[in-house]
Amino acid sequence: MxxxxxxxxxxxxxxxxxxxxxxxxxxxxxxxxxxxxxxxxxxxxxxxxxxxxxxxxxxxxxxxxxxxxxxxxxxxxxxxxxxxxxxxxxxxxxxxxxxxxxxxxxxxxxxxxxxxxxxxxxxGALKVRIRRIQAAAVNQTGSNHARVWTPSVGKQRIEAHIDPSATEYRLYSKDKACSILYTSANPENRMSKWSIVAGGNSCADNLIYGRADVTVFDENGSFVETLDGYFTEGRFTGRRNLNIVLLNRYGYGRNNQNISYLIDTDPELKISYVGYLKAPYNGRTKRYQFWQGCHPFTVAAVAENEEVFLNETVAQNIARTVQSYADIFCPSATRLRFFATTAAQNIAGMDLPDDAKTGNDEALIYTLNMKRNIGKKWEVDKDDSKRLLRMRETERQADKLRENQLMTADYNDLLKSDYLGRLAYMIGADSIENPDEMFWAAKLTGEPVRVNILARVVQTGFSSAFADWPERFKITETDGVLTGGGWYLLNGFFRVASDDEARRDKVRAVLELSVATKCEVEACGEVSDLAELVRRRFERPDWHPYQSKGETP
Amino acid sequence: MTGGMKLALSILLTLFFSCAALIIVLQKEETGQTVARTLSQNGLKGAVSFSGASFTVSDKMALKNVSLVFREIPAFKNKIKSFVLHSYRKERGILSDLSMTARGVRFKVSDLVRLTAASPSDITDDFKNFDPVEGLISQPLHALLLAGCDDVDATVKASYRYFPDGGNMLLSADVDDACVGRFETEILLSGITNEKDGRFLAAFRHLFLRGEPMKDIEFFLKGATVERWRFSLSERKAVTGYKQFVDRLYLRFPGTESRAEITPEGIRKIATYLSFSNAHRQRNFELARTLAAFVKNPVGISVKSKSGKAVPLNKLNGNFLRRFVDLLLRLDVSVVNESGSGN
CATH class of the missing domain: 3.40.1350 (Trna Endonuclease; Chain: A, domain 1)
Known part of the structure; x- marks a missing residue:
């Protein structure tokens, strides 16, 4: 003890x-x-x-x-x-x-x-995490029953609300102490006169939660049906106590009444996992069945950016995650439908019928259908991830095409450019400057001028050197930058030589060196190979202008 | 006409006539003391300074160590070692004859560029974007600097004659600079009324006092007709220096063709450009070839209009270069390259 x-x-x-x-x-x-x-x-x-x-x-x-x-x-x-x-x-x-x-x-x-x-x-830590987020949601929403709660995942916001497209009516007990949210195809003027008798529930928050026995009466006081089971935010879920955070209640006509609910959020990947419940319409009884979402268990990973699904490892992790959700929310489910999307609504097969033609195809990245026997592992039944592969390939091709267009544009520009323009392209600069012009600019402004100059370096010292072409000037701060004499493209600040420098070194200008690019051949003559210039810039050694196979221009 | 051109033209005209203008406002002065007093009375006390005035038998007046302060660029340093007024005559109260010589006209072109720039970054941009062909027209001061002609040390001779009865004016100038070379010109204008003549003289006065000299010049030239024109240039360093700059600009390597030379392709382009002013293609080619020959071996070049040709200036259209070319071709000029053959 x-x-x-x-x-x-x-x-x-x-x-x-x-x-x-x-x-x-x-x-x-x-x-x-x-x-x-x-x-x-x-x-x-x-x-x-x-x-x-x-x-x-x-x-x-x-x-x-x-x-x-x-x-x-x-x-x-x-x-x-x-x-x-x-x-x-x-x-x-x-x-x-x-x-x-x-x-x-x-x-x-x-x-x-x-x-x-x-x-x-x-x-299970995952289960705990899900319940925590649900508990947090309930605490935040208080008596508003999640209608105003908006989970924030990056820029993506899923508004929690009851859409006018939902054929849903609130039915009260005679003393108004209890109410449920009842889906019906009847007109509002009738439904406003319907009532309930509730038993086995405290109705503390007016809407019935949890286990209850509710009898529904029509406008004439006649018995309609008994709802004996669990309620989530006033909605009848049959024999399953879902205890979930409902998001959107909406519909697409009489036969497609939906509720989406938040399962989890992944702030790192900016993904919201959203599940879906349906209330099937029974044409014979002209009533809706209880809300159900386990046969199949339908879940969407709603991402702000579709690129998150392009990573194979991430995609696999997402698939495993949704399988865990199925185990938690619907242990008895034998079919799972997963949708990778950028929108939480209006997807065929997800909240629309499979054959719907008005869905948001742009938002759907791919789907995955899985099945299992009870107690067994999930297996892929129908893999529509080829759509993802197609998307990847399309994107890769688009990238390649875009890069080719850029390279071709560069190549065509270079064809029209002169030697100076090609030198500038070689080092990624805007222009190659002329020492005469820059000398006068520096002299008249009294300030050093940033330049790129092609020069022949003939005399190198410990930390300074001299160029003799296109004119003689001194180069300082060469330590570790210049490796010896030869042709260079020099970048640095060009200034007027001091009186001492002019007298001692017989120069009128000094280049304070920042970067030096050594030419491969005299005067950087390698720039005459335009295709090679473009290849180097884009690091695409296999590229050829005009896409001619193996043919150099 | 660009700001640079206006400035260059102003300076050139100033070199020719500025000192003469001073004398115009000092018509009746006889001593250095009275010269100073008259300057003060005309509001030019701060604009002109000199160390001494004298009179000789052959000349009207001589001033020593003159310096000028221009209204737009008061910080511009310049010096004229000596100024001599050779002749000065008026008819019916209108100046009809004036000739002068200014020796040791000294200033720095770089001072002008710096003082007239809007900002230091404009200076850098102007040099970075300098075009070696268009720059000759649009940025002549920059071109002079790049040719290596910063220090001007020139002798300027100028004369002015005005014939009020006929409305004619004869202007001549002879500028001899150690770097730029020798530039001589003579032009005969007709259609010059007394009012235009007055505005012409006022232009010089407005270089120092409040006013707009270029508007005066434009008024003066409006409606004028060029009856005769000749000019010549003898090279010293400017053309050669500019060619070296162009070679460096285009990274000319030893043994390769210079882009500073006018190639056969360049000759064709010039001839085509001239053809828009005059359809005489053969003559245009000859003019272009003569210009190319001068650029290749710059010794001297002279241009002279054909007698009997008169061109009203208001008939000319287009930009400055187009008007200039139009004028030359309408005057049916002959061009002579002093180092070789000419047209």
């Missing part, structure tokens, strides 16, 4: 910095309340509280154990059973919990548990 309390003491010693950080979506002081312990298993369980209140819909638990063995499935499930009993009695509002498990000072377990799953712990 001493070791247990030592660990407990240790927790507070390193959780102090954590407490100093503001909690996500709340600015109050963070404390810990011990809610359970097991002497037999050497475990203590603490709930994080904000401003003294620890009971929330989503709890954050810290579990301290004497040994890592306490987090083995058999032991930890037993511990969480006890936690569930405590929560049942002391915090009936709790639906989920995020768990960080420590052994000594090491974080050895991250995961979560849900009331609907009888608080059976599930390990």
């Amino acid at each position: 001493n070791r247990l309390f030592a660990a407990f003491f240790l927790f507070f010693s390193f959780s102090a910095p954590l407490a100093a950080q503001p909690s996500v979506g709340a600015g109050g002081a963070r404390e810990m309340k011990r809610i359970a312990f097991s002497v037999k298993d050497g475990v203590e369980v603490f709930a994080e509280s904000v401003n003294g209140k620890w009971c929330e819909n989503i709890l954050t638990l810290k579990v301290f154990a004497q040994s890592e063995d306490a987090f083995s499935p058999s032991v930890f499930e037993r511990v969480m059973d006890k936690v569930g009993v405590v929560l049942e009695n002391e915090c009936s509002a709790a639906e989920q919990c995020l768990i960080d498990g420590y052994s000594g000072k090491n974080l050895v377990f991250q995961g979560g548990a849900e009331k609907s799953e009888r608080w059976k712990p599930e390990k």
Whole structure:
């Protein structure tokens, strides 16, 4: 027991910095309340509280154990059973919990548990991360039910709102205490008179969340149907408690009513992972079925920039990530449809029917269809990533074409240019200057002038040299720049020689050297090979003007 | 006409006549003291300075160590060692005859370029973008510098005769500089009214006082007719120096053709250019060849109009070079290259 309390003491010693950080979506002081312990298993369980209140819909638990063995499935499930009993009695509002498990000072377990799953712990940092972002979203949105929440991923913003295209109506109980969001093809004047009777739900926020039994009555008070199952933000999701952050509610006509929900965001790659629910219309009953998104599990990676998908490794990682999402959100799903896009809506097969012809083809990068048997790994069923390959190839060809156009344009310009122009091109300068002109410019302005000059260097010293062509001038600061005599393209500042320099060195001008490019042949005559000049500039040794195969101009 | 050309023309005319103009406003002075007093009365006290004045038997007046202050460029340093007024006569109150000689006219061309530039960066840009052909017309001062002629040390002889009855004016000038060479010219103009003559003389006065000399010159030339014109140039260093500059500019290597020479292709281009002013292609080719020969071996060249040809200046159109060429061809000039054959 001493070791247990030592660990407990240790927790507070390193959780102090954590407490100093503001909690996500709340600015109050963070404390810990011990809610359970097991002497037999050497475990203590603490709930994080904000401003003294620890009971929330989503709890954050810290579990301290004497040994890592306490987090083995058999032991930890037993511990969480006890936690569930405590929560049942002391915090009936709790639906989920995020768990960080420590052994000594090491974080050895991250995961979560849900009331609907009888608080059976599930390990996985990814799942925890998703729930954290969802919890943050719920906290931020408060009672606005995510309508105004806008996840920001770079410049890409996904507006969370109910679109007028959604055939959705809010149905209230007679006392107005509860309401649901009901999808119907009936006109509004009828639907405004429909009502519900809700049972098994507190309706604390007016919209029904979680498990409930709702009966719908029409304008005449006649029974329409009973919705017995789970609700997410007032929308019936059948027997699945999705507990997700809804984004957009919209539709494309009667047969395509959609909800998108945020799964996760990747700030580094600037990707939002968005899932989709549909409410199929039953023509026989003229009613919509519950919202469903697992058969198939449909997910989109919405990127600000499509180039992110061009990296093969990144694309593979994205594919693995969406498989994990499928495991988390829809463990029973056997089909997965993945869409790499730059838009979160209006894609055929994603939120539009497969055969839709009005989709946003420009936004779709590629699709991937996968299938599996329960408990088995995902396998690619239909790979449309050839579209990506095509795009890559098109882009590569476009780049190559663009480069060829630039090279050809350069080549044609060089054909029209004179020797000076070709020399300037060789060193990437605008022009080659004339010493006479630059001497007078320097003399009349009283300032050195930046120049590029072709010169023959004939006499080199330790840190200075002389040029004898096109005129005699002194070159200074040559150490490490000039390697000897010969022809050079010199870059530096040209100035008027001082009286001393003029008398001693018999020059009128001095070049303070910055960069020197040695000519391969006399007077940099290599510039007469225009194609080679262009090849060097673009580092394309295989290039030929006019695209003539193997033929030099 | 560009600013550079206007400036160059102003300076040239000043060299010819500036001192004469001084005398015009000093018509009745007899001593150095009274010269100074008259300068003051005419608002030129700060514009002209000299160390002494004297009178000789053969000449009207002589001034020593004259320096001028120009209104637009007051910092421009210049010096005229001696100025002699040889003749000076008026008829019915209008100046009809004047001749003068100025020796030791000294100034630096680079001073003019620097003082007339808008900013230092303009100076650098002007030199970087200097075109060796167009620059001769548009930036003559820059061209002189690049030819190696910074220090001007010239003797200037000039004469002026005006015949009010006939409306004719005869101007001549002889400028001899150690670098530029010797330039002689004589021009006979008709259609010069007394008012135009007055504006011509006022142009010099306006170089020192408030006014616009170029407007005076333009008024003077408007409606004038050139009856006769000759000019000649004897080379010393300028043409040769400019050719060397062009060779360096175009990176001429030993044993290769100089782009400073006028090639057969260049002769064809010049002949074609001349043909837009006169369709006599054979003569145009001869003119171009003579010019090419002078450039190849620059000793001297002279141009002389044919007698009986008169060209009203207001008949000329186009840019400065086109008007100049038009004028020469309408005057049916003959060009003689002093080192060889001519036209």
